[in-house]
Amino acid sequence: MTTLYLVIPCYNEETVLPVTAPLFADKLSALQATGRISGDSRVLFVDDGSKDTTWSVISALAADNRLVEGVRLSRNRGHQNALLAGLLTAKDKADATISMDCDGQDDIHTVDKMLDEYEAGCDIVYGVRADRSTDSVFKRGTARAFYRFTRLMGMESVYDHADCRLMSRRALEGLAQFKEVNLYLRGLVPLVGYRSTSVYYDRMERTAGKSHYSLRRMMRLAVDGITSLSTRPLKMITALGLTVSLVSLGMIVWSLARHFTDATVAGWASQMCVTLFLGGVQLLCVGVLGEYIGKIYAEVKARPRYIVQESTFEEDAP
Ligand code: UDP
Ligand code: MG
Numbered sequence: 001m002t003t004l005y006l007v008i009p010c011y012n013e014e015t016v017l018p019v020t021a022p023l024f025a026d027k028l029s030a031l032q033a034t035g036r037i038s039g040d041s042r043v044l045f046v047d048d049g050s051k052d053t054t055w056s057v058i059s060a061l062a063a064d065n066r067l068v069e070g071v072r073l074s075r076n077r078g079h080q081n082a083l084l085a086g087l088l089t090a091k092d093k094a095d096a097t098i099s100m101d102c103d104g105q106d107d108i109h110t111v112d113k114m115l116d117e118y119e120a121g122c123d124i125v126y127g128v129r130a131d132r133s134t135d136s137v138f139k140r141g142t143a144r145a146f147y148r149f150t151r152l153m154g155m156e157s158v159y160d161h162a163d164c165r166l167m168s169r170r171a172l173e174g175l176a177q178f179k180e181v182n183l184y185l186r187g188l189v190p191l192v193g194y195r196s197t198s199v200y201y202d203r204m205e206r207t208a209g210k211s212h213y214s215l216r217r218m219m220r221l222a223v224d225g226i227t228s229l230s231t232r233p234l235k236m237i238t239a240l241g242l243t244v245s246l247v248s249l250g251m252i253v254w255s256l257a258r259h260f261t262d263a264t265v266a267g268w269a270s271q272m273c274v275t276l277f278l279g280g281v282q283l284l285c286v287g288v289l290g291e292y293i294g295k296i297y298a299e300v301k302a303r304p305r306y307i308v309q310e311s312t313f314e315e316d317a318p
Contacts, residue, residue: 048082123194127164154232
């Protein structure tokens with residue numbers, strides 16, 4: 001029988017957890033009652049260094065309900081790292097994990113569909129949003145732009161799949177071998193390989209609290225994802241450099257011809273245009289190079305991706 005772990009990252013979710021935690025636990029009990037998953041299955045909450053009482057809420061839930069466990073990170077490391085912490089903690093305890101948001105946005109009944117696919121032999125099951133009708137027009141527009149832009153930049157990802165997915169133990173073991181500190185799980189998980197498929201679900205509105213992803217953070221996520229997974233921007237710079245050089249060569253020949261035919265005039269506007277254009281292009285390209293250098297800087301240091309401060313697992317107790 002499958003031992004299933006639901007892995008749920010939480011950051012400042014004290015208003016949300018009391019509402020959604022019972023839903024996750026009830027789902028597990030129901031699956032255990034029908035004999036689909038083993039009695040060792042758990043809901044694992046990861047407290048991503050919350051500044052509110054989230055950890056007290058999680059510890060109280062864990063003390064109350066044997067199906068609930070929690071892991072607390074030493075500080076806020078962001079959604080991706082928190083999720084990884086949960087997945088790697090569950091790796092040695094579970095046959096399969098399903099990651100979800102803690103705000104009840106990911107439909108809990110997707111768990112059944114994912115288990116079906118897992119039992120049919122899939123190692124990775126992506127939860128894909130059936131539609132985006134519950135999103136604001138703004139979120140829908142920016143999300144679409146995000147996928148288009150990242151794909152154009154050479155980052156392959158499953159369209160409209162966020163971080164709601166099932167992973168088998170061997171897929172997690174594969175993921176554990178990726179040591180990079182610039183984490184973008186959506187792009188990394190497909191690189192693990194094995195048989196995968198998608199299931200579709202309706203994403204609901206947040207139960208309480210508000211989203212942690214502002215437009216700025218979404219843009220940062222896009223840049224991080226692209227520069228962690230693709231070198232296409234560097235190739236685009238080379239192509240741009242080549243094009244500008246060829247055009248410049250033509251312009252030089254033309255300028256010299258004008259000079260020797262004594263047809264030159266004081267060209268303030270054209271000078272300004274060329275200087276400004278080339279200055280802009282060069283700074284942009286240096287910026288892109290800088291993004292990659294920043295990534296290398298972080299990778300070379302290889303700092304820990306997260307540090308576990310405490311957990312509710314009995315074997316970890318001091
Ligand atoms: N989250 C986290 N660390 C952070 C920010 C968010 O663990 O620094 C968690 C958050 O509690 C939630 C999930 O990541 O369970 C997704 O965040 P959110 O719901 O704010 O994003 P959205 O669903 O709006 O994209
Ligand atoms: Mg959410």
